[in-house]
Amino acid sequence: MLKRIKLLLICTIAAVLVTGYFLMKPSPNTERVTVQWEKPTLFYQGEKWEDAIQGSAASLSISMAWLREHVDSYLHYEKESGTVVITTTGKVLNLQTEQWSARMNDQPIELAFPVQVKEDRVYIPVAPITELYQIKVEETESGAVHLYKQGDVHNWGQSAAEESDGTVPVRTEAGIQYPILYDLKPNEEVRLWNEKPEDGWYRVQTPNGLMGYMAEDDLRWTREEIVQATNGQADSSSDPPVVKKPLAEKVNLTWEHVYRTNPDTTQITPMPGVNVISPTWFSIGDYEGNLSNKADTAYVNWAHEQDYQVWALFSNDFTDPDKTSTVLAQHETRMKMIRQLVAFAELYKLDGINLDFENVYLKDRDLLTQFVRELTPMLHEQGLVVSMDVTVRSNSEMWSKFYDRRALSETLDYMIVMTYDEHWASSPKAGSVASIPWVERGIAGILTFDQVPPSKLILGIPLYTRVWTEEEVDGKVEVSSKAVGMETVLNTIREKELTPVYLDDVGQHYVEYEEDGSRKRIWMEDHRSIVNRIEMVKKYDLAGVATWRRGFETADIWPLIEEHLN
Structure with missing residues (x-):
């Protein structure tokens, strides 16, 4: 009897709970x-972005702050002049606020609507x-505006109901208690904005562009789409720019240091293997942006006759960081x-420009x-x-840290x-101008931390060294140095009958001697050090070498570089 009462009680409680559940369960709205x-x-x-857009049709405009975050972080705005600059790999667009014209690659174009500034946006x-x-x-x-980027991946779905079952609801929020935003018909598709349903609901975009929610059971996945941005013209620079290429597999560049006048080319000895020469011709001349020019058409003609490309060097003159800043x-x-x-470049028939900015404020x-x-x-x-040209990474603000090597490499052909x-x-x-371990750490740092592709990176090689003088003055050792070329060092070794010693930890030969009560020290650049440097190019598969500078080398260095580089 007791068992029957317990069973009856359990059944009664269960019935009450089931009835309560159905009474409390919300009915579909x-x-x-x-x-x-x-x-x-x-x-x-x-995702919805408020205050990111204004206008419609021809006046439709997007917030520059939003574009910087989601499209191009390099969008540039100069508030004082009201200038917006957009740069891609092939285009430079200059727009002025409230102006209906602009300049694309310095050529005038007309706009359907100008740049506007509202509440500092x-x-x-x-x-x-x-x-x-x-x-x-x-x-x-x-009033919703949907933006899609080339290559975005979108998933699509359809109603899971049979066609005879009619429509299924798209609701304003995730839950059957929320109003219906859209009735999805059979065979109509919606975009799915979450890969997996959250609490049994998909976030979807309806055929008319509205954002809503669909129950997992009401939806089935149909296809994946990779967005093709067909309504706008893709930037023509999306293809690799057509630029001139060096004549050999690897770049083999040497700089021509031009003081006041260009060298007599009849006195320049052959440089087998060299395929690019970079004369130091152009620099910032004044605070207004006028350039100093030491270029020479005859030099370019001579270089082209020797099958050298000419990448003229343009520098900031190094001496005045305020001028550079201005x-x-x-x-x-x-x-x-x-x-x-x-x-x-057009006047002198140049093949390239080599930029050399040094001593720049952080x-x-x-x-x-941006420049x-x-x-x-x-x-x-x-x-x-x-x-x-860039230096290796260091903590020096005006020697190294002002280079954004990663950003620069995205634009440049070579670094x-x-x-x-x-x-x-x-x-x-006193010490080496460039010991091999120091050089390797510098290259590895740029490859690793700055993520510059090795195919864009060229190794700079010094063809000079320094003769260091150490002398004791008032109980302290004072150090001074003088830059000299390879031939000068060889002459010193012969005259003083010195025997160079190879330093494994430096990767160079070394000599020292006494003169006039002081100690002279030289870390040499010679066959051994040059080969060590070129082996580094091979090890990291770099784009080539650049030597500073023509005139410091001995004649046998050019065939040596050519042999080991290629």
């Missing part, structure tokens, strides 16, 4: 709502953005320098990168090779690492 955004609202990857018209980047923009009647600060002065370089780091991004497409348009001055002219301690 059948209310239908219409969503209309009060102002244009941007959606990307299924800069808005860029959509039209040039879709032309320069592979982007598709779709406006909906609800000319980099404004797009107008940057473009002034760029126009001169483009004109010089605060100008981004402006230097290179504005210059390179203009030179590429002329078929020119663009390279830049030449000036792997010398480990011990510089006024170093308080």
Whole structure:
């Protein structure tokens, strides 16, 4: 009897619980709502971005801050002049706020709508953005604007119900208690914005562009789409720029140091294996962006007759960081320098430009990168090779840290690492100009930390060394040095009957001797050190070598480099 009572009690409790569950379970909401955004609202990857867009149709514009975060971090704005600069690998677009015209690669173009500034937000018209980047923009009647980027992967789904079952609801939120936003018909597709359902619900985008939610059981996956941005023209620079290439497999460049006048080319001995020569011709001349020019047409003609390409060097003159800072600060002065370089390249029939900026304030780091991004497409348009000289990584702000090597390498054809001055002219301690371990650490650092591709990296090789003098003055050792070429060192060794000693830890030969009560010390550049450096090019599969400078070498060095490099 007791067992029957217990069983009856359990059944009664179960019945009460089941009845309570069904009484408490919410019924599906059948209310239908219409969503209309009060102002244009941007959606990307299924997420809503408020205040990121304004206008419609021809006046549709996107916030520059949003574009920087999601499309191109290099978008550049100069508030004082109201200048917006957009750079890609092949294009430079200069826009001015409230102006209906712009300049593309320094050529005038008309805009359908100008750049505007509202409440300190800069808005860029959509039209040039879709032309320069592979982007598709779709406006909906609800005021939602959807942006898709080339290569984005979208998943699509359809109603899981049979066609005879009619429509399935797309709701405003994840739950059957929320109103119906859209009735999905059989065979209609929705974009799926989460790969797996969250709490049994997919976040979807309806055929008319609205964002909503569908129950997992109401949906089945149909296909994957890779976005093709067909409504905008892909930037023509998406293909590799057509630039001139060196004549040999590896770059074998040497610099021509031009003081005041160009060398007598009849006195230049053959340089077998060299395929690029870089004369130091151009530099920043003044605070207005006018350039100094020492170029010589006869020198270019001679170089081309020898099958050398000419990558003329353009420097910031090194001596005045304030001048560099001033000319980099404004797009107008940057473009002034760029126009001169483009004109010089055409006038002198150059094959490339080699940039050499040194002694630059750390605060100008981004402006230097911006200048290179504005210059390179203009030179590429002329078929020119663009390279830049950088130092190895160090904590020195004005010698090393102002180079954004990773960003620069994205734009440049080549980056030449000036792997010398480990011990510089006024170093308080005597030592090698560029010991092999120090050079290797420098190259590895740029490859690893800056992620510069080895195919763009050229190893700088010193053809000079320093004769160090150590003498005791008032009980302290004072150090001074003098830069000399290879021949000078060999003459000293012969005259003084010295025997060089090879230092394994340095990778160079070394000699020292006494003279006038002081000690002279030399870490030599010779066959052994040059081969050690070229082996590094092979080890890391670098793009080639660049030697500083012609005139410091002995005649047998050129065949040596040619033999080991290729």
